[in-house]
Amino acid sequence: QVQMVESGGGLVQAGDSLRLSCTASGPGRILSSNVMGWFRQAPGKERHFVAGIRWMSGSSYYADSVKGRFTISKDNAKKTVYLQMNSLKPEDTSVYYCAITSSNNYGSRRAADFGSWGPGTQVTVSA
Numbered sequence: 001q002v003q004m005v006e007s008g009g010g011l012v013q014a015g016d017s018l019r020l021s022c023t024a025s026g027p028g029r030i031l032s033s034n035v036m037g038w039f040r041q042a043p044g045k046e047r048h049f050v051a052g053i054r055w056m057s058g059s060s061y062y063a064d065s066v067k068g069r070f071t072i073s074k075d076n077a078k079k080t081v082y083l084q085m086n087s088l089k090p091e092d093t094s095v096y097y098c099a100i101t102s103s104n105n106y107g108s109r110r111a112a113d114f115g116s117w118g119p120g121t122q123v124t125v126s127a
Helices: none
Strands: 003-007 010-013 018-025 035-041 047-054 060-062 070-075 080-085 094-101 121-126
Touching: 003 094, 018 035, 018 121, 035 070, 035 080, 047 070, 047 080, 060 070, 080 094
Parallel strands: 010 121
Antiparallel strands: 003 018, 018 080, 035 047, 035 094, 047 060, 070 080, 094 121
């Protein structure tokens, strides 16, 4: 089973940038057909999709709310997925999680389609 661990969160001001990392560990391996996703969840709210990327090809898709500001990327050798977040807004404040799904779920924005969730990393954006 693959285990995901997120890092890179913090407290920043509106307009700043942050880069989150999500590294896979454990006895399992990421399959070339897998899709990696970033989600976020604010207190008392549902978990929402942010961005997804195919592990092999690197093709990606985004939530409308972050398109043009956030960029998802990967480093296969490091088994790591990144989320570069620019022009951060207070409404981006959330716990950010990464997870994995199968190739046939590419394009999915449903948290229920993803698994192997990490513990999350807190991002707080002050006005």
